[in-house]
Amino acid sequence: MITVVLVAAVKSVALVVMVLLGFAYATLLERRLLARFQLRYGPNRTGPFGLLQPFADGIKLIFKESFMPATADRLIYWLAPAISMVAALFVYAVIPIGPEIRFFGATVSLYIADVNVGILLVLGASSIGVYGVILGGWSSNNKYALLGCLRSSAQLISYELAIGLAVVSVVLTAGSLSLVDIVNAQQRLWFVALQPVGFLLFFIGALAETNRAPFDLPEAEQELIAGFHTEYGGFKFAMFYVGEYVGIITMSLLVTTLFLGGWHGPLLPGPHWVAVKTFAFMCLFIWIRATMPRVRHDQLMAFGWKVLVPLGLLNVVATAVIVALVGG
Amino acid sequence: MEWVIFVPAAVLAIAGGVGVIAARQPVHSAIALLVVLASLAVTYLLLAAQFIAVLQVIIYAGAIVVLFLFVIMLLHARSGEGPVEKLPRQRVAAVVFASLFLAALLAGSVAATRPLAPAPEGFGTAQHVGEALFVTYLLPFELASVILMVGIIAAVVVVKRGPPAGRGGR
Numbered sequence: 419m420i421t422v423v424l425v426a427a428v429k430s431v432a433l434v435v436m437v438l439l440g441f442a443y444a445t446l447l448e449r450r451l452l453a454r455f456q457l458r459y460g461p462n463r464t465g466p467f468g469l470l471q472p473f474a475d476g477i478k479l480i481f482k483e484s485f486m487p488a489t490a491d492r493l494i495y496w497l498a499p500a501i502s503m504v505a506a507l508f509v510y511a512v513i514p515i516g517p518e519i520r521f522f523g524a525t526v527s528l529y530i531a532d533v534n535v536g537i538l539l540v541l542g543a544s545s546i547g548v549y550g551v552i553l554g555g556w557s558s559n560n561k562y563a564l565l566g567c568l569r570s571s572a573q574l575i576s577y578e579l580a581i582g583l584a585v586v587s588v589v590l591t592a593g594s595l596s597l598v599d600i601v602n603a604q605q606r607l608w609f610v611a612l613q614p615v616g617f618l619l620f621f622i623g624a625l626a627e628t629n630r631a632p633f634d635l636p637e638a639e640q641e642l643i644a645g646f647h648t649e650y651g652g653f654k655f656a657m658f659y660v661g662e663y664v665g666i667i668t669m670s671l672l673v674t675t676l677f678l679g680g681w682h683g684p685l686l687p688g689p690h691w692v693a694v695k696t697f698a699f700m701c702l703f704i705w706i707r708a709t710m711p712r713v714r715h716d717q718l719m720a721f722g723w724k725v726l727v728p729l730g731l732l733n734v735v736a737t738a739v740i741v742a743l744v745g746g
Numbered sequence: 747m748e749w750v751i752f753v754p755a756a757v758l759a760i761a762g763g764v765g766v767i768a769a770r771q772p773v774h775s776a777i778a779l780l781v782v783l784a785s786l787a788v789t790y791l792l793l794a795a796q797f798i799a800v801l802q803v804i805i806y807a808g809a810i811v812v813l814f815l816f817v818i819m820l821l822h823a824r825s826g827e828g829p830v831e832k833l834p835r836q837r838v839a840a841v842v843f844a845s846l847f848l849a850a851l852l853a854g855s856v857a858a859t860r861p862l863a864p865a866p867e868g869f870g871t872a873q874h875v876g877e878a879l880f881v882t883y884l885l886p887f888e889l890a891s892v893i894l895m896v897g898i899i900a901a902v903v904v905v906k907r908g909p910p911a912g913r914g915g916r
Contacts, residue, residue, distance in 0.1 A: 494773065534871055538800040545808025549780070552815055556773060568819065575812060595872050 429530050433510050441663045442472035448663075448704050455708035482652035487558055490649065494557035499654045502550025502661035506668065509543045512536040513671055514598050515692045517681055529598060536597040537585055540672065541578070544627065548574045550661060551646050558649030566645025569635055569715060576722040577626035577633075583730025584620035587613055587737040588676050593745075601680030608679040615733045617677045619726055624669035626722070628662065630703055632710035633718060670699035748792050755792070759785035772818045776811055783807050795870035 453460025462468040514529035533539055548571050555567020589595055591612055592603040610617045626633040647658045674680060674695040683691035758781055765778030783806045790799035879887050
């Protein structure tokens with residue numbers, strides 16, 4: 419009993435450290451890549467190639483004056499960024515980054531928990547993450563923040579539906595809700611080949627869920643200053659920031675797990691493949707941000723409800739019929 | 747052993763329930779409701795019903811309370827006024843019905859004191875719940891969905907009737 423808890427605790431700590439390091443370098447990657455796309459250099463002065471930039475940013479954010487609007491709702495103002503960050507980190511408990519490996523003679527699984535409703539847990543955590551946005555925008559008592567949070571939560575709820583439908587089609591194909599089983603079902607053929615529509619739906623939904631361009635309306639600078647986190651600074655802002663970038667890593671990891679075969683791949687060991695695929699998707703996210711203009715809010719909602727959701731429903735029905743015919 | 751988890755979850759659920767009715771700000775009430783729902787999810791987990799626990803979080807915490815918050819923020823964002831009591835003598839009625847409900851609950855739990863058998867293999871999994879819904883209880887399930895549909899259509903009809911004075915019809 420004690421060893422089980424201990425092993426899980428050690429794995430959790432290692433994973434959180436890894437994800438936070440990944441977050442730190444995701445910000446650097448984004449700034450450097452965006453700069454290259456715009457024919458600039460980007461931050462390259464702190465350490466070799468600017469590699470120490472994330473730590474400089476972190477130290478700066480921690481030592482900033484902790485500012486709070488006088489009319490803010492204290493409790494919720496503090497609670498919101500914490501919800502955002504914790505919900506983003508929580509999903510890593512069920513996302514597998516590799517199969518079981520031999521490690522100093524002991525068999526170690528490269529996931530913390532193989533829950534038999536794993537993918538639902540991920541969706542649940544992301545729906546809790548919405549509260550960070552809503553409560554943050556409301557509690558700072560600022561009209562731009564409130565407008566940003568309303569927009570953003572409407573967007574998150576709508577696109578969660580598209581993501582959910584894409585996930586349902588994957589679950590139907592794999593025949594399991596456990597992420598480990600879903601990866602194992604892709605040993606021979608990746609689901610991107612069996613579920614191209616689901617893949618597209620999921621990817622578009624992922625862009626919207628992480629509030630990335632072209633769906634970054636919640637923080638449309640021209641209209642809303644910075645959206646829901648307008649009144650946040652210092653470490654509390656950093657927590658929102660962690661939530662956002664960890665969300666990008668999560669979504670890339672989920673695309674990898676659900677559609678690109680997870681740790682399956684030739685030559686390299688499993689975790690390397692997960693890292694390579696995830697990294698490629700993060701670069702794609704940044705590339706899209708550098709390329710696409712922002713859509714209008716009504717266009718965004720219409721696209722979500724009138725195109726993605728019907729398409730997702732059709733995809734689920736088609737998948738169900740095919741699975742029943744082939745498998746039954 | 748399960749007391750370690752059950753007692754904090756139950757205490758949190760009761761505290762949240764008190765918070766829902768005691769909080770002055772509607773938004774605080776909604777957050778207290780969230781605490782109740784989360785603690786209930788934990789108790790579902792203790793009862794080996796993982797699927798129900800996760801659905802509880804996704805549907806109630808993830809969708810319904812978000813809608814509550816939306817309505818609260820759009821309707822009385824910081825107006826500061828308390829809710830108006832429209833029903834006459836509703837406090838008395840609330841006390842009476844709540845005590846009746848409590849009595850029924852207590853009677854039920856006292857009657858069910860015999861030790862329960864452990865959950866059978868596969869209980870609470872998605873397969874098990876799905877089979878119960880779509881095979882064993884198909885008819886009630888479909889009827890429930892029809893009733894929900896009636897509610898949705900009714901809401902659309904009520905909204906469609908629109909404001910009485912007609913400006914700004916599109």
